[in-house]
Amino acid sequence: MNGIVTSSDVASPFQAAPNSENKRAAYTPQNKRKILCVFPKYSRSFGTFHHTYKLMHGLRACMPPQGIMVIAAYLPQQWEVRLIDENIKPASDADYRWADAVLVSGMHIQRNAMNQINERAHSFGKITALGGPSVSACAEYYPDFDLLHVGELGDATDQLIQYLDKQTKRPERQIEFKTVERLPMQQFPVPAYHLLPLQSYLMATIQFSSGCPYTCEFCDIPELYGRNPRLKSPQQVCAELDAILKAGNPGGVYFVDDNFVGNRKAAQELVPHLVEWQKKNGYPLQFACEATLNIAKSEELLALMREAYFATIFCGIETPETAALKAISKSQNLSVPMLDSIKLLNSYGLEVVSGIILGLDTDTEETADHVLEFIRLSQIPMLTINILYALPKTPLWRRLEKEGRLVPDENRESNVKFLLPYDQVVEKWRYCITAAYQPEFVYERFIHNIHNTFSHRIPLAPSKERVNFTNICKGLDMLLRVIVRVGIFGFYRKTFWKMAWPALKKGDIESLLHVGMVAHHLILFARECGAGVESASFYSQRMQEQDSSELQSVGAD
Ligand code: SF4
Numbered sequence: 152m153n154g155i156v157t158s159s160d161v162a163s164p165f166q167a168a169p170n171s172e173n174k175r176a177a178y179t180p181q182n183k184r185k186i187l188c189v190f191p192k193y194s195r196s197f198g199t200f201h202h203t204y205k206l207m208h209g210l211r212a213c214m215p216p217q218g219i220m221v222i223a224a225y226l227p228q229q230w231e232v233r234l235i236d237e238n239i240k241p242a243s244d245a246d247y248r249w250a251d252a253v254l255v256s257g258m259h260i261q262r263n264a265m266n267q268i269n270e271r272a273h274s275f276g277k278i279t280a281l282g283g284p285s286v287s288a289c290a291e292y293y294p295d296f297d298l299l300h301v302g303e304l305g306d307a308t309d310q311l312i313q314y315l316d317k318q319t320k321r322p323e324r325q326i327e328f329k330t331v332e333r334l335p336m337q338q339f340p341v342p343a344y345h346l347l348p349l350q351s352y353l354m355a356t357i358q359f360s361s362g363c364p365y366t367c368e369f370c371d372i373p374e375l376y377g378r379n380p381r382l383k384s385p386q387q388v389c390a391e392l393d394a395i396l397k398a399g400n401p402g403g404v405y406f407v408d409d410n411f412v413g414n415r416k417a418a419q420e421l422v423p424h425l426v427e428w429q430k431k432n433g434y435p436l437q438f439a440c441e442a443t444l445n446i447a448k449s450e451e452l453l454a455l456m457r458e459a460y461f462a463t464i465f466c467g468i469e470t471p472e473t474a475a476l477k478a479i480s481k482s483q484n485l486s487v488p489m490l491d492s493i494k495l496l497n498s499y500g501l502e503v504v505s506g507i508i509l510g511l512d513t514d515t516e517e518t519a520d521h522v523l524e525f526i527r528l529s530q531i532p533m534l535t536i537n538i539l540y541a542l543p544k545t546p547l548w549r550r551l552e553k554e555g556r557l558v559p560d561e562n563r564e565s566n567v568k569f570l571l572p573y574d575q576v577v578e579k580w581r582y583c584i585t586a587a588y589q590p591e592f593v594y595e596r597f598i599h600n601i602h603n604t605f606s607h608r609i610p611l612a613p614s615k616e617r618v619n620f621t622n623i624c625k626g627l628d629m630l631l632r633v634i635v636r637v638g639i640f641g642f643y644r645k646t647f648w649k650m651a652w653p654a655l656k657k658g659d660i661e662s663l664l665h666v667g668m669v670a671h672h673l674i675l676f677a678r679e680c681g682a683g684v685e686s687a688s689f690y691s692q693r694m695q696e697q698d699s700s701e702l703q704s705v706g707a708d
Pocket of ligand 1: 370
């Protein structure tokens with residue numbers, strides 16, 4: 152049984168500083184510590200973009216892990232901290248030997264990898280601590296970690312730090328620290344961007360808000376992070392952008408907020424600061440975010456986002472079927488006709504990326520065809536098409552549990568007992584994904600977006616932050632790789648040239664590279680899905696196991 156320690160048991164070592172609006176004073180540790188923070192490797196998915204890595208020199212992963220960068224920055228300044236993202240490179244034996252304690256964080260999809268890191272740290276006799284969204288939702292998944300940090304950054308973090316300051320011996324039984332009082336986001340430190348090789352990522356990450364006011368049935372965000380979004384100040388966000396530039400600008404920044412317009416007024420107040428920052432710095436970054444589709448109701452905000460150079464927006468469309476949206480409590484998608492919303496977002500230069508779920512209770516034999524028709528009409532190039540998976544701590548999980556429809560078989564693509572036969576759902580998913588990513592179909596949608604979305608972005612003057620020797624060399628290298636790997640040796644090279652040749656003639660290298668790289672990943676990944684190599688659900692255990700064993704084999708230094 153866990154020994155549970157809560158904030159009422161242990162006095163916080165972080166006292167409120169006088170005259171500082173309750174801002175916490177930095178904790179002064181009594182001992183020097185070396186902390187190894189490890190973020191586990193992801194399973195391959197649409198979102199990892201791993202097929203693009205060979206098309207860009209030095210590219211190793213999609214995005215740096217935001218949460219563990221914040222924790223690394225929050226640790227006492229007097230302590231030495233190493234941060235390893237195993238998506239870039241595995242932690243070495245020397246790293247483990249160096250450390251006094253090993254901190255790990257991750258999502259459910261990284262569960263096996265997290266437990267393996269724990270085992271490895273224990274084999275070096277090191278105390279381990281685990282935080283992040285997965286343990287916060289399901290502490291029972293991690294019985295072998297020494298210390299658990301449940302919940303967000305807050306009093307549990309302070310207690311964990313105090314504990315590690317006092318001792319680094321492994322406890323006899325697991326201790327759980329649970330956040331009761333969250334640290335206000337306005338007191339969050341600037342994430343430790345400098346501890347990671349930012350230029351090895353496709354884009355950097357930043358967080359403005361946490362939480363979402365909606366209650367979609369399958370989503371664990373409202374329960375984990377609340378329905379009333381908490382916010383950073385615009386000044387904080389700009390300071391973080393400065394830190395990203397200083398650490399090695401990868402050219403793009405993804406707002407990892409659960410819903411960028413969870414608090415629409417706050418987003419509207421933030422974006423003018425982003426515009427000002429971009430102008431001051433010569434527009435060195437392209438922004439992306441996640442938001443509900445009803446952002447289309449705020450044209451003033453969209454105009455500002457265009458000026459700030461937001462280029463991509465991920466909207467959880469989930470399904471084009473109205474009855475299904477109502478059944479999963481996602482009626483907010485229906486407040487404006489969906490196709491009109493997408494067209495409007497495109498007119499502000501925003502390429503829409505969408506999530507689609509198959510296997511909903513309302514699905515029929517025709518649903519996959521409805522999805523494909525929706526893709527054709529919306530011209531959305533990239534959609535993550537997944538099979539429904541019930542996450543713990545969601546209304547969906549509780550309903551299915553009551554109905555006896557949770558299937559904990561790790562060899563299945565999903566833990567849901569669908570209303571349609573399982574094989575049929577998987578077959579429809581395979582049909583849908585392979586049809587959606589036929590090269591001709593993907594390229595048709597991207598070409599549509601070149602003309603109807605990218606063309607609406609603000610023209611950028613060539614500033615030295617964007618057009619410099621390093622970036623020109625990087626661009627030429629990417630161009631060469633795309634032309635050789637896709638344009639010469641790619642199996643769909645004829646289709647590629649239908650887009651690439653006009654783009655080259657117009658000198659639109661940016662579109663050529665974007666489409667060439669992203670489409671390449673989508674096409675190859677979908678082919679693997681069709682061949683049964685990749686998994687149908689982002690959360691499926693099948694690929695996690697495969698990836699974790701790969702990781703083990705490269706783990707030694
Ligand atoms: S809108 Fe998005 S973040 Fe909010 S509850 Fe729904 S799926 Fe979750």
